[in-house]
Amino acid sequence: AQTVTQSQPEMSVQEAETVTLSCTYDTSESDYYLFWYKQPPSRQMILVIRQEAYKQQNATENRFSVNFQKAAKSFSLKISDSQLGDAAMYFCAYRPLNDYKLSFGAGTTVTVRA
Amino acid sequence: NAGVTQTPKFRVLKTGQSMTLLCAQDMNHEYMYWYRQDPGMGLRLIHYSVGEGTTAKGEVPDGYNVSRLKKQNFLLGLESAAPSQTSVYFCASSSWTGTNYGYTFGSGTRLTVV
Numbered sequence: 001a002q003t004v005t006q007s008q009p010e011m012s013v014q015e016a017e018t019v020t021l022s023c024t025y026d027t028s029e030s031d032y033y034l035f036w037y038k039q040p041p042s043r044q045m046i047l048v049i050r051q052e053a054y055k056q057q058n059a060t061e062n063r064f065s066v067n068f069q070k071a072a073k074s075f076s077l078k079i080s081d082s083q084l085g086d087a088a089m090y091f092c093a094y095r096p097l098n099d100y101k102l103s104f105g106a107g108t109t110v111t112v113r114a
Numbered sequence: 115n116a117g118v119t120q121t122p123k124f125r126v127l128k129t130g131q132s133m134t135l136l137c138a139q140d141m142n143h144e145y146m147y148w149y150r151q152d153p154g155m156g157l158r159l160i161h162y163s164v165g166e167g168t169t170a171k172g173e174v175p176d177g178y179n180v181s182r183l184k185k186q187n188f189l190l191g192l193e194s195a196a197p198s199q200t201s202v203y204f205c206a207s208s209s210w211t212g213t214n215y216g217y218t219f220g221s222g223t224r225l226t227v228v
Contacts, residue, residue, distance in 0.1 A: 045219035104156035
């Protein structure tokens with residue numbers, strides 16, 4: 001069963017604009033971690049941002065921010081002031097507190113138009 | 115540079131051949147993982163290890179074996195390769211101590227089985 005769902009296979013954004021990627025997850029746990037990873041054409045998996053479920057404050061990293069809605073089990077990523085270098089596949093991932101395995105969504109390909 | 119190193123980066127196998135993928139990390143991480151990445155499916159966990167001498171099955175273990183004889187190395191074996199094992203394979207390690215916790219990924223191995 002798919003634990004993490006990314007419903008947008010592809011998203012396109014104009015340079016300097018904002019794009020939001022959606023992610024929902026299924027869990028009965030109350031404590032867990034959520035991640036967004038970026039995978040450019042180089043294949044390298046790059047951590048964009050992470051969120052601990054016990055923290056109510058949404059995580060931010062420069063132009064990247066999340067909207068974490070625990071009750072709705074939603075974890076969206078907002079990329080502000082999009083740059084050409086943001087073009088990549090983005091994966092949402094989930095890890096329960098009592099386990100070390102990371103479960104991934106299917107990914108969203110982001111294209112940035114100049 | 116410190117991190118996770120995978121060898122080889124590319125490989126073509128004939129159906130029925132065997133091979134071993136090597137993963138090495140120099141960060142003294144306890145936990146190591148093997149994932150495969152297929153289009154539209156994200157990364158799926160094959161096997162993982164929670165310490166030297168231990169291994170466990172992940173989501174898609176059939177057709178693969180692993181060994182972790184040394185803490186820094188995690189080997190993934192294909193005894194009799196099948197075309198369905200054509201994929202990109204990622205190794206990762208993780209640490210959950212201190213404030214800089216999370217996963218570190220290798221750069222991937224593209225395997226084609228013909």
